[in-house]
Amino acid sequence: MVRRNYTPIAVAYRKGKHGKKVYVQEWIDQRTPDKLLNSRTKLLPKDCEILEIGVGFKFYHKYKNKYKS
Secondary structure (H helix, E strand, C coil): CCCCCCCCCEEEEEECCCCCCCCEEEEECCCCCCHHHHHCCCCCCCCEEEEEEEEEECHHHHHHHHHCC
16 A cells, blocks of 8 residues: 655644543644544544644644644
8 A cells, every 4th residue: 555645634632521631643644634534433532532634744843833732
């Protein structure tokens, strides 16, 4: 299977409903964020709260600095 590099998608999320720590993760093998937003996906933890999602190169560093994670 060939992995393709697409425009990066960065997601800032919290685990659980009352989690305080914010995690920032980036995907370069997804073409659109639709698969990340789907409730049946295994790319994100179950029952996580998505705070922000951004498509582009600058969003990963922007979210890392904003949420200090």
